[in-house]
Amino acid sequence: xxxxxxxxxxxxxxxxxxxxxxxxxxxxxxxxxxxxxxxxxxxxxxxxxxxxxxxxxxxxxxxxxxxxxxxxxxxxxxxxxxxxxxxxxxxxxxxxxxxxxxxxxxxxxxxxxxxxxxxxxxxxxxxxxxxxxxxxxxxxxxxxxxxxxxxxxxxxxxxxxxxxxxxxxxxxxxxxxxxxxxxxxxxxxxxxxxxxxxxxxxxxxxxxxxxxxxxxxxxxxxxxxxxxxxxxxxxxxxxxxxxxxxxxxxxxxxxxxxxxxxxxxxxxxxxxxxxxxxxxxxxxxxxxxxxxxxxxxxxxxxxxxxxxxxxxxxxxxxxxxxxxxxxxxxxxxxxxxxxxxxxxxxxxxxxxxxxxxxxxxxxxxxxxxxxxxxxxxxxxxxxxxxxxxxxxxxxxxxxxxxxxxxxxxxxxxxxxxxxxxxxxxxxxxxxxxxxxxxxxxxxxxxxxxxxxxxxxxxxxxxxxxxxxxxxxxxxxxxxxxxxxxxxxxxxxxxxx
Amino acid sequence: xxxxxxxxxxxxxxxxxxxxxxxxxxxxxxxxxxxxxxxxxxxxxxxxxxxxxxxxxxxxxxxxxxxxxxxxxxxxxxxxxxxxxxxxxxxxxxxxxxxxxxxxxxxxxxxxxxxxxxxxxxxxxxxxxxxxxxxxxxxxxxxxxxxxxxxxxxxxxxxxxxxxxxxxxxxxxxxx
Numbered sequence: 006x007x008x009x010x011x012x013x014x015x016x017x018x019x020x021x022x023x024x025x026x027x028x029x030x031x032x033x034x035x036x037x038x039x040x041x042x043x044x045x046x047x048x049x050x051x052x053x054x055x056x057x058x059x060x061x062x063x064x065x066x067x068x069x070x071x072x073x074x075x076x077x078x079x080x081x082x083x084x085x086x087x088x089x090x091x092x093x094x095x096x097x098x099x100x101x102x103x104x105x106x107x108x109x110x111x112x113x114x115x116x117x118x119x120x121x122x123x124x125x126x127x128x129x130x131x132x133x134x135x136x137x138x139x140x141x142x143x144x145x146x147x148x149x150x151x152x153x154x155x156x157x158x159x160x161x162x163x164x165x166x167x168x169x170x171x172x173x174x175x176x177x178x179x180x181x182x183x184x185x186x187x188x189x190x191x192x193x194x195x196x197x198x199x200x201x202x203x204x205x206x207x208x209x210x211x212x213x214x215x216x217x218x219x220x221x222x223x224x225x226x227x228x229x230x231x232x233x234x235x236x237x238x239x240x241x242x243x244x245x246x247x248x249x250x251x252x253x254x255x256x257x258x259x260x261x262x263x264x265x266x267x268x269x270x271x272x273x274x275x276x277x278x279x280x281x282x283x284x285x286x287x288x289x290x291x292x293x294x295x296x297x298x299x300x301x302x303x304x305x306x307x308x309x310x311x312x313x314x315x316x317x318x319x320x321x322x323x324x325x326x327x328x329x330x331x332x333x334x335x336x337x338x339x340x341x342x343x344x345x346x347x348x349x350x351x352x353x354x355x356x357x358x359x360x361x362x363x364x365x366x367x368x369x370x371x372x373x374x375x376x377x378x379x380x381x382x383x384x385x386x387x388x389x390x391x392x393x394x395x396x397x398x399x400x401x402x403x404x405x406x407x408x409x410x411x412x413x414x415x416x417x418x419x420x421x422x423x424x425x426x427x428x429x430x431x432x433x434x435x436x437x438x439x440x441x442x443x444x445x446x447x448x449x450x451x452x453x454x455x456x457x458x459x460x461x462x463x464x465x466x467x468x469x470x471x472x473x474x475x476x477x478x479x480x481x482x483x484x485x486x487x488x489x490x491x492x493x494x495x496x497x498x499x500x501x
Numbered sequence: 502x503x504x505x506x507x508x509x510x511x512x513x514x515x516x517x518x519x520x521x522x523x524x525x526x527x528x529x530x531x532x533x534x535x536x537x538x539x540x541x542x543x544x545x546x547x548x549x550x551x552x553x554x555x556x557x558x559x560x561x562x563x564x565x566x567x568x569x570x571x572x573x574x575x576x577x578x579x580x581x582x583x584x585x586x587x588x589x590x591x592x593x594x595x596x597x598x599x600x601x602x603x604x605x606x607x608x609x610x611x612x613x614x615x616x617x618x619x620x621x622x623x624x625x626x627x628x629x630x631x632x633x634x635x636x637x638x639x640x641x642x643x644x645x646x647x648x649x650x651x652x653x654x655x656x657x658x659x660x661x662x663x664x665x666x667x668x669x670x671x672x673x674x675x676x677x
Contacts, residue, residue, distance in 0.1 A: 039655070050660060170551050174515060177544040181522055184537050193533040196525060223602040227595070394635035398626040399648060401609055406618055406656055415614070415665045422610045426603065434511045452536045 037077015114247025215424025269318020
C-alpha cells in the first residue's frame with residue numbers, strides 16, 4: 006500500500022500533471038465564481054480536451070477544476086449573496102451578513118480554510134475507508150434516504166426570521182415549485198401548462214440566481230448605496246482571523262467533514278444537500294443558534310468543510326462500485342472509461358496507484374486553492390464596496406447570462422426574473438427565501454424515496470426498516486431541540 | 502397602502518397559489534398527487550391562519566406570528582420597530598424606487614428577448630451607466646465595451662455557449 010501511495014504521488018510530479026493541475030485550479034475558480042455554473046459544468050467542458058494525455062495529468066485537470074469550483078462558488082455567495090451554483094447556497098446565509106458587517110476577509114479566509122480542512126479530512130478518509138464502506142452503502146435504502154431528507158427540513162425553524170408560520174409557508178412554496186415538470190415516478194407532467202421547457206422542471210441554479218442574486222441587486226438599486234458602505238462600515242477583520250476561526254472550530258470542521266464524506270458516499274444526494282445539511286447540524290449543535298443567519302462564522306466554516314470532504318466521499322462509490330456519487334462523479338466515470346480504467350473492485354487491486362493519485366490530487370488541489378484564495382482575499386473583499394451604479398448593471402447582466410448558460414434555454418432568463426421578483430417580495434414580507442430553497446432541494450428527494458419505499462415495503466415501511474425508524478426518532482429529536490432550547494431560555498429569562 | 506393591506510394582498514395571492522395547486526392536482530393520478538395535494542391543503546390552512554393572525558394583531562407586530570410570539574424578546578421587537586421607522590423615513594419615495602427596480606429587471610429581460618443576449622448586455626450596461634451619470638460618458642462607454650467583451654469572451658468563446666440572438670435576428674438576416 007505504501008508503494009501505491011508513493012507511486013500515486015510520483016505520477017503527479019511530471020511537468021504535464023503539474024501544469025494541468027494549475028490550469029484546472031485556476032479555471033475552476035473562474036467557473037465557480039460565475040453564477041449558474043459549477044463543478045459539473047467545469048468538468049463537462051474540459052472533458053473533450055483530455056484525450057491522449059497521461060492518466061494522472063487528466064485526472065489532475067478534471068478533479069483540480071472541480072475542487073476549485075467549491076471555493077469559487079463560496080466567494081460570490083459570501084460577497085454578493087449570489088451563489089455560483091447550488092452548493093454555494095448555504096454560504097449566503099451567514100457569509101453575506103458577515104460581508105455587510107465589514108468581515109468579508111474573515112469570511113472568505115474561514116471559507117477557504119474550512120474547505121481545505123474538509124478536503125484533507127475527506128482525502129484521508131477516502132484512503133482509509135474504501136475497503137470498509139461497501140456494507141454500509143448496501144445497508145441503506147430509499148427509506149433511510151427519505152429520513153435524511155426529512156432531517157434536512159428540520160433547519161426550517163432556523164431560517165424563519167421570527168415568523169415560523171411564514172417560514173413554513175415559504176418552504177411549502179419551495180416544495181410545490183420543485184414538483185413542476187415531469188414526475189419521474191408516474192411519468193405525469195405536473196404544473197407545466199403545456200410548456201415544453203417546463204417538462205424538465207425549474208432549474209435549481211436558475212431559481213437561486215433569481216431568488217438571491219436578482220433580488221439582492223433589486224434591493225441594491227433601491228438603496229442606491231454599495232453593499233458595504235465604507236463610510237458607515239469599515240473592514241474590521243483580517244485574513245488571519247478567518248484562518249484561525251477554522252482551526253478554533255476544529256470539532257465543527259471534523260463533524261461537518263464526516264457529514265460531507267457520508268453524503269458524498271450516498272449516490273444521488275448531491276453537494277447542495279450536503280451544504281444545507283452541514284448548516285443544519287452547525288445550527289442544531291451550536292450553544293448560540295440565534296447567531297446564525299446574522300453573520301456567524303460557524304455558518305461559513307461548516308458548509309465549506311462539508312463540501313470539501315464531499316468530493317472524497319463522492320469518489321468512494323465511483324471508484325469502488327462504478328456508481329457515481331453525483332453528477333460530477335458521473336463525468337469522472339466517463340473520463341475513466343476514456344482512459345481505459347474500469348471502476349470496481351479492480352481499482353483497489355490493479356489501479357491502486359491511480360486511486361492514491363486521486364487522493365493526492367484532492368490534497369494538492371485543496372492546498373493550491375486555499376493558497377490562491379487567501380492570497381486574493383484582500384482584493385476580493387473590496388468588491389462589495391463598489392458603488393451600486395456599477396454593481397447593479399454588471400451583476401444583473403452576469404446573472405441573466407448565467408441563467409441562460411445553465412441549460413441554454415432562453416426561457417430560463419424569464420424564470421430567473423420571475424424568481425427575482427418573487428425573492429424580493431419574499432424578503433420584503435419576511436417569507437424566508439432560504440426555507441423556499443430548502444423545500445425545493447429536498448422535495449424531489451423526499452417524494453422519490455417515499456414512492457420507492459411504499460412500493461418496496463408497503464405502507465408500514467418504517468416498521469420493516471429499523472435504521473429508518475431510528476433515523477426518524479433522531480429527526481424528531483433534532484426538530485424539537487431548538488424549541489426546547491428556546492423554551493428553556495425564556496423560562497430562565499422570566500425567572501431572572 | 503398600509504403594511505397590513507400589503508401583507509393581506511401577499512397572503513391572498515398565496516392562497517390563490519395553493520388553491521390553484523389543489524385545482525390542478527385533480528387532473529393527476531393518485532400517485533402523482535400523493536404529495537403535492539396534501540401539502541397544498543396544508544398551505545391553504547397555514548395561509549388562512551396567517552391572514553387571520555395578521556389582521557388580529559397591531560401593525561407593529563405584523564412581522565410576528567402565532568408561533569413566534571412565545572419566543573421573541575420585547576427588546577428585539579422595539580429595536581426592529583425603531584430601525585424600520587428610521588429606514589422608512591430615510592427612503593421617502595420608496596414606491597418609486599421599487600418601481601424603478603422592477604423596471605430595471607423588466608427592461609433587461611425585454612432587451613434580451615428583443616436584441617439577444619450580448620447586445621442586451623451592452624445596451625443595458627451602457628444605458629445604466631449613462632443614465633445614472635456615475636461616470637463620464639467616455640468612461641461609461643469604455644467600461645461597457647470592456648465588460649461586454651469580457652462576457653463574450655468568457656461565455657461564447659471560452660465556454661462555447663451558443664448565445665440567443667433575439668427576436669430581431671430573423672429581421673436583421675432578411676435585410677442584410
